[in-house]
């Protein structure tokens with residue numbers, strides 16, 4: 613089960629500038645309950661996803677690891693991202709937690725991210741140095757950050773540290789986040805767009821519904837197409853195999869410039885998640 617079929621769409625790869633390339637479209641696992649995770653992720657692999665996004669904070673790494681093991685898919689055909697939890701920023705705790713994630717996830721992590729900058733609690737350069745050590749010493753291929761602001765990114769370069777391979781940030785039609793995207797582009801950092809569907813808020817939007825009817829696709833497909841055409845990496849979450857397949861089926865149509873601009877114009881500054889400048893949860 614779970615093998616590529618002739619009908620599995622070809623997913624473009626994005627060059628991370630660190631010698632590795634990531635599938636541009638993957639599957640997100642935030643709010644997938646631990647007890648359901650093995651089944652949901654198995655369904656996603658069966659649907660054709662080959663890039664999975666989890667986090668220590670989600671509490672579901674074990675289920676992701678079991679689904680990968682059960683799938684029989686060769687490990688080098690998969691991309692697996694997880695994230696350092698907020699309570700483990702101290703170097704020794706970061707290393708211990710990386711070892712626990714590696715054990716849960718079958719011994720290899722493609723991309724390990726600092727989940728939140730927690731800049732109010734210390735220096736983002738310190739946790740980034742710990743990440744560099746983890747990449748050097750463990751089976752972690754690429755490292756990156758999440759929810760980093762332009763100031764957080766500047767702190768890493770000012771400290772003479774390496775450039776993160778990605779920054780995973782909220783980006784969707786209501787919160788386009790173009791200021792952070794531009795700072796990432798300036799530094800050659802790939803952008804991953806989290807909550808692309810605004811955690812479901814895009815459904816029922818009259819303008820998106822009209823545009824979806826115009827191009828004869830679903831609202832989800834139109835929004836995912838907008839993210840992909842902006843060049844970002846994306847991993848929608850769904851618990852339904854039918855919606856998982858629908859979200860993968862976005863490589864046989866294109867939005868024109870006017871349609872792209874009409875989606876970007878929906879930006880109203882409403883976030884689906886916390887503001888990194890004030891988020892202070894150490895978890």
Ligand SMILES: NC(=O)c1ccc[n+]([C@@H]2O[C@H](COP(=O)([O-])OP(=O)(O)OC[C@H]3O[C@@H](n4cnc5c(N)ncnc54)[C@H](OP(=O)(O)O)[C@@H]3O)[C@@H](O)[C@H]2O)c1
Pocket residue numbers: 639640641642643665666727758759780781805806807808809810811812815830832833847848849850851852855856858859885
């Ligand atoms: N780094 C961070 O701080 C951070 C924060 C948030 C999220 N993320 C990552 O980004 C991923 C995606 O974001 P998200 O999970 O917050 O939200 P999302 O992908 O924007 O939206 C998920 C919601 O949309 C629904 N949905 C998905 N496809 C659909 C379709 N085709 N038709 C109708 N409804 C559909 C899902 O319902 P059903 O399940 O019922 O289909 C679910 O309620 C996460 O899973 C996680 O991996 C990272």
